[in-house]
Amino acid sequence: MPPGYATGMADAVIFDVDGTLVDTNYLHAVCWWEAFRQHDHGVNMADVHRAIGMGSDKLLDHLLPGDRDSDADDDIRAAHRALYGVFWTRLRAFDGAADLLRACAGRGKKVVLASSASSGELAALRATLDADDAIAAATSSSEAGESKPAPDIVQVALERAEVEPERAVFVGDAVWDVHACRKAGVPCVGVLTGGIGEEALREAGAVAVYPDVADLLRQLDGSPLA
Structure with a gap:
């Protein structure tokens, strides 16, 4: 247990979905890479991967030149959606993902999904998880004024859970999750399944890091989620 946290502090557990509960980050990276290529932007795959977890608006600004023709941005996003939709x-879902959601709900925690995905993508992710019986609420990109690393989607999740930031904990896989949580005042637990290393997550401010959600489930009693 990290310093300053005690068992039973969290009344709600907020989960990122892509790369945390469902194995999608590398699919997203390939689809963004191809969408960029189709619109004559050469972006290194490693750079695309490190940006996964941002909302699409932030991701394009982060990866593409500032002097680009931004009128094509919607077409790039549409290309990514079509490629990823396949x-x-x-x-x-990662091993243990649904079981972790149910274990948290079984302990009386409100389980909330906080995803930057569109409503259609989120529906597909929820179908993959097959754990709606444990999920109290979920957010999508349309419900946040600004995407990660802004705190908006975390704040919406807190509102849905009806808890204060200090009574919640977030589980995510990207440094953008950690940055958003810090701004919202919510401790963030990291997992490594999105492909971002432990050092990067801890430097961003993660209070604990686990290899994956299955390991987090095994160590649930001694974790910030308990």
């Missing part, structure tokens, strides 16, 4: 029926 995989919707083949998505895979």
Whole structure:
């Protein structure tokens, strides 16, 4: 247990979905890379991967030149959606993901999904998880004024859970999750399944880091989620 946290502090557990509960980050990276290529932008795959977790508006500004023709941005996003949509029926939840959601709900925690995905993508992710019985609420990109690393989506999740920041904990896989949580005043637990290393997550401010949600479930009693 990290210093300053005690068992039973959290009344709500907020989960990022892409890369945290469902194995999608590398699919997103490939689809963004191809969408950029189709619009004559050469972006290194490693740079695309490190940006996954941002909302699409922030991601384009982060990866593409500032003097680009931004009128094409909507077409790039549409290309990504079409490419990624091919995989919707083949998505895979990480081992232990649904069981972790149910374990948290079984302990009386409100389980909230806080995703930067569109409402359609979020529906596909929820179908993949198959754990709606444990989920109290969920947010999508349309409900946040500004995407991660801004805190908006975390704040919306807090409102849905009807808890104060200090009574919640967030689980995510990207430094953008950690930055958003810090701004919202919510401790963030990191997992490594999104492909971002432990050092980067801890430097961003993660209070604990686990290899994956299955390991977090095994150590649930001694974790910030308990």
